[in-house]
Amino acid sequence: MSDVRRYALLVSATLIVALPTVAVAYQALPGRAFAADDFQWLLNVRDRSLPMMIARAFDAGAESHFYRPLVWLLLWLEWRLFGFDAGAFHRVSLALHVANAALVGWLAYRMTRSRASLAPMIGFTVTTLVAALHPAPFEAVVWVSAQSELLATLFLLLMLHCWWSVDASNGRMLSHAFWYGAAVLLLALALLTKESAIIGAPLIVLTEWEASRITQRRMALIPLILPVLLTVAYLFLALDVASRNYLVRESGYGFGAQVALNPLRSLGLIVAPLPGVEYGREAWLPLAGAGAVLTGVIALVIVWRYGKGAASLLNGMLALILTLAPTAPFASAPDSRYLYLPVMVIALMVGRWSSALADWVMAAESGGHTAQMNTGARAHMRVERLLVGSVALLSALALSILAVNEVGGREARFAAGARPGEELRLFAAAQCAGERLDRMLVVEPPIAAPHVEAIIRLSCGASPHAIIVGMNDVERELRPNTLVVVFDGGFPRSFMRTAP
Numbered sequence: 001m002s003d004v005r006r007y008a009l010l011v012s013a014t015l016i017v018a019l020p021t022v023a024v025a026y027q028a029l030p031g032r033a034f035a036a037d038d039f040q041w042l043l044n045v046r047d048r049s050l051p052m053m054i055a056r057a058f059d060a061g062a063e064s065h066f067y068r069p070l071v072w073l074l075l076w077l078e079w080r081l082f083g084f085d086a087g088a089f090h091r092v093s094l095a096l097h098v099a100n101a102a103l104v105g106w107l108a109y110r111m112t113r114s115r116a117s118l119a120p121m122i123g124f125t126v127t128t129l130v131a132a133l134h135p136a137p138f139e140a141v142v143w144v145s146a147q148s149e150l151l152a153t154l155f156l157l158l159m160l161h162c163w164w165s166v167d168a169s170n171g172r173m174l175s176h177a178f179w180y181g182a183a184v185l186l187l188a189l190a191l192l193t194k195e196s197a198i199i200g201a202p203l204i205v206l207t208e209w210e211a212s213r214i215t216q217r218r219m220a221l222i223p224l225i226l227p228v229l230l231t232v233a234y235l236f237l238a239l240d241v242a243s244r245n246y247l248v249r250e251s252g253y254g255f256g257a258q259v260a261l262n263p264l265r266s267l268g269l270i271v272a273p274l275p276g277v278e279y280g281r282e283a284w285l286p287l288a289g290a291g292a293v294l295t296g297v298i299a300l301v302i303v304w305r306y307g308k309g310a311a312s313l314l315n316g317m318l319a320l321i322l323t324l325a326p327t328a329p330f331a332s333a334p335d336s337r338y339l340y341l342p343v344m345v346i347a348l349m350v351g352r353w354s355s356a357l358a359d360w361v362m363a364a365e366s367g368g369h370t371a372q373m374n375t376g377a378r379a380h381m382r383v384e385r386l387l388v389g390s391v392a393l394l395s396a397l398a399l400s401i402l403a404v405n406e407v408g409g410r411e412a413r414f415a416a417g418a419r420p421g422e423e424l425r426l427f428a429a430a431q432c433a434g435e436r437l438d439r440m441l442v443v444e445p446p447i448a449a450p451h452v453e454a455i456i457r458l459s460c461g462a463s464p465h466a467i468i469v470g471m472n473d474v475e476r477e478l479r480p481n482t483l484v485v486v487f488d489g490g491f492p493r494s495f496m497r498t499a500p
Contacts, residue, residue, distance in 0.1 A: 014102040018128050021400070022098050025133055025407040028415070029094065029142055030087040035418030036447075037145040038086075039425070039454035045076040046458065060237055064244040067237060070193045071148040084425075089144045096150035097141045101132035103157040104344045108351035110164055113214060114359035122358040126396065127351025133403040134347070135273040137340035138410045146337040152194035153341055159186035159200060163207050166223075167215050180223045187227050191234045196326040196341070198238070201231040203319060210315050255329065262334055263324040264289030270339055270346060273403075278410050280333035309356065316349040420446045420490045425455045427492040431483060432460035435500075439482040440464040443471055443495065446487055 034042070048056060056062060057072035082088035105128030112120040140149040162183040169175030183204065190197035204227050212219045268285035269277065271292045277285065296317055304310035323342040327334040424447065431437065437460075445452050449468045456466040469477050474484055474496075484496040 014098070014105070014128070017125050018098045018101045018105070018132050021129060021404070022094060022101070022132050025404045026094055026097075026141060026411060028408070029090045029411060032086060032090060032142070032411075032415045033418060033422030034086045034089075034425075035143060035145075035414070035421060036451055038089075038143070039421065039451055039458055041071075041075050041145055042079055043454045043458050045072060045079050048076065050076070060241055063241045065241075066195055066245070067241045068148055068193060068195070070151065070189065074147060074151060075144075086144070086422075089147075090142070093141055093144065093147055093150060096147065096154055097132065100150065100153050100157060100344065101128045101347075103154070103161065104128070104131050104348055105351065107157065107160060107164070108348050108355065110161075111210070111214070111348075111352060112355040114355055119355045119359040123351040123355030125351075126354040127347045129396070129400060130347035130350050131344055133400060133407060134270070134343045135278070135403055135406040135410055136270045137336055137338075137343050138278065138407055139335055139337040139414065140340040142411050142414050143337060146340075148194045149337050149340045152190045152197045153344060155186045155190035155193060156197060156200050156203065156341070157344070159183045159190065160203065160207050162186060163204055164211060166220075167211050167217075176223075180226070184226050184230060188230060191231070195238050196338070198231055198235060199322045199325065199341075201227040202322050206315050206319050206322075210312065213311055258330060259328045261286050262327045262330055263321075264293070266324050266327045266334055266339055266342065267292050267320075269336065270343060273406060275406060275409060278336050278413075280336070312352065313349075316345065316352075319345045320349075420487065420492075421451060421455060423490065424452065424485075424492050425459050427485070428456050428459035431494070432464070437464035437481060437483050438500075439477075439479055440466050441474060441477055441482060441484045442466060442468050442492075443474060443484060443486045444469075445485075445492075446490060 045053060053072060053076045057069035057076075060067055078089055078092060105124040108127040109120045109124040112123045114120060137149075140146045160183075162179045166176050166179045169179060187197070187200045187204070190200050201224075205224060208219055208224065264286040265280050266289065268288035269280055272285070272288045296313075300310060300313050300317065303313055320342060323345050327338050424442075424445070428440070431440075440456060440460075442452050442456075445468060447455075452468055453466045456464070464483065467477060471486075478484075478496075478498055480498055481500040482498045483494060485492050486495040487493075
């Protein structure tokens, strides 16, 4: 098949597989509001011109949280295009998610070596479906602030494609240099998007190992120097920013038991995405993760001893460990958005396994030992393989339906939790549209204080001054021209207003 026909086939498969499934699973998302950190990000980009935004975004000395300049620029552009239209922001997230699902599916397609011509397409389809529909990393898709996860993953997947393309360039040195250079550039873009992209260089090493193993050549070690040096240079910058991070100063990160428990908990969230466990508080999740690790080790031993493909399985397990590593230092259970890249790795592993299964089921019976079988034996083998294929297909269909339902449920629960923030934004905008207020006392809001302050500033500007208080402190904080806001069932209402 020519490259043009192959690319057209993959684009068509994406339109048939990824777009409809994501549209169904996240059908309510475009109608949802902003949530939590979204308001702070939007406030920070609202009043800046492009030159001011670029200067601010790339100034590492001005950062006291994380160094993510490309996220600043992305949100600045979205604000200029969409303003308060949260649905448009969500559609950008969905587009990035579809692109990532298609890219990891395409990677499975390119890595497949099979006798049956349809096997790579089955690998593409399964990989894309798992990446698009797995419920575990839903926050990365439904939370606008988590677009950093989606964009960094996009750059990392493109990086792996570029590195994999070196072997398809027919040994031409200029082509090799182009693909290596493109991969390093994409790694730099990923690092400027999310600090967890430091795993990009190790992923390149694993990709090079897999490519060299499949093409039966030696690993190209010299090209690995540049991505490693780039990552080391970035680490010095990131550590400087981290030294000013309030989460680091307040022990939000650490190196205690959670270094082992968090990756196991995260793996448990992935292998057991049950309803209501999306926030990782259940005590049994690390045990589920440990069970998955034990199963993987046993499978690796069996494959190594009795079959083939042990190297690919080991490669995938190492990639999974790498992508789970950024969850290790968190003092609390990691948010589900940090599971986005690990799910991409698992999708790739499942897709490649599906390709191997499809190759076994559909391999041509001409030639080899099957040609020596009598008619009855060949018929029996055909029925056996058809049965295995049918069971696999029905299982995939059932799991897809369950995944769509679970994604929809998690998205709805997340939106319900975010609703008070949007209600406060609408309430504040309505209040500030009338007479000028000097102060707004917000009594015991069900929203974090920084988010309340950002919401009111976004809705009203510099005035009124937002103050978060307890009910017992209201009288002490009352001043002329002050509005007191209380929450009733998650909805804000006016409790008192003093005269100017």
